[in-house]
Amino acid sequence: xxxxxxxxxxxxxxxxxxxxxxxxxxxxxxxxxxxxxxxxxxxxxxxxxxxxxxxxxxxxxxxxxxxxxxxxxxxxxxxxxxxxxxxxxxxxxxxxxxxxxxxxxxxxxxxxxxxxxxxxxxxxxxxxxxxxxxxxxxxxxxxxxxxxxxxxxxxxxxxxxxxxxxxxxxxxxxxxxxxxxx
Numbered sequence: 001x002x003x004x005x006x007x008x009x010x011x012x013x014x015x016x017x018x019x020x021x022x023x024x025x026x027x028x029x030x031x032x033x034x035x036x037x038x039x040x041x042x043x044x045x046x047x048x049x050x051x052x053x054x055x056x057x058x059x060x061x062x063x064x065x066x067x068x069x070x071x072x073x074x075x076x077x078x079x080x081x082x083x084x085x086x087x088x089x090x091x092x093x094x095x096x097x098x099x100x101x102x103x104x105x106x107x108x109x110x111x112x113x114x115x116x117x118x119x120x121x122x123x124x125x126x127x128x129x130x131x132x133x134x135x136x137x138x139x140x141x142x143x144x145x146x147x148x149x150x151x152x153x154x155x156x157x158x159x160x161x162x163x164x165x166x167x168x169x170x171x172x173x174x175x176x177x178x179x180x181x182x
Contacts, residue, residue: 030146033061035179044069045076047175051085053093059085063173077106077127081173087140094142101154103132107168109161132156132171146181 031054037047044067051061063081067073081103089095106129115121134156142148154173162169 030181033059033148033179033181035148035150035177037063037175037177039174039176040065044072049175049177049179053181056092057087059087059093061085065173075107077108079103079105079171079173083136089140091142094140094148096139097137097152099136099138099152099154101134101136101156101173103134103156103171103173105130105132105158105168105171109168128161128168130158130161130168132158134171134173136173138175142181148179148181150175150177150179152177 031052033049033051033053035049035051037049040047045065046068047063047065049061049063051059053059061083063079063083065076065079065081067076067078081101083099083101085097085099087093087095087097089097106127109126109128134154136152136154138150138152140148140150152173152175156171158169158171
């Protein structure tokens with residue numbers, strides 16, 4: 001009887017040691033992510049993102065940016081930015097990444113005409129919608145429960161409405177985001 005109890009105890013101890021050594025693995029069924037950009041929220045805009053993870057190395061997503069602060073809204077009206085990411089981390093869709101993105105953006109372009117005495121002749125404000133292509137880099141850190149933090153930066157170029165007086169030829173996006181994988 002003592003030998004049976006001892007054998008059972010040793011078996012359970014070995015199983016317990018093996019269970020403690022294994023790292024919790026993110027469920028591969030969790031392929032959806034929702035995040036909010038805390039950086040833009042502080043600066044006066046809402047930037048929310050949905051990402052669908054395709055596999056352990058890549059994902060596609062879309063970000064929507066809408067300003068609520070008048071200073072930001074005076075320049076940028078909105079942007080919608082779909083993207084594709086390639087992850088280089090050891091865990092499922094985490095670590096350093098590179099992304100390619102498109103950006104449908106709308107901004108207010110103000111032009112001012114001067115005469116030879118530098119008096120203002122006319123001002124013209126128009127709402128311009130353009131599409132940009134760009135590239136970005138960043139990093140993502142995910143907990144075993146699916147919460148994550150992300151930092152990224154990207155830069156791109158508007159393709160259609162560029163002229164010598166346009167200040168919005170180059171577009172950028174930056175994020176310090178928090179979110180959940182589900």
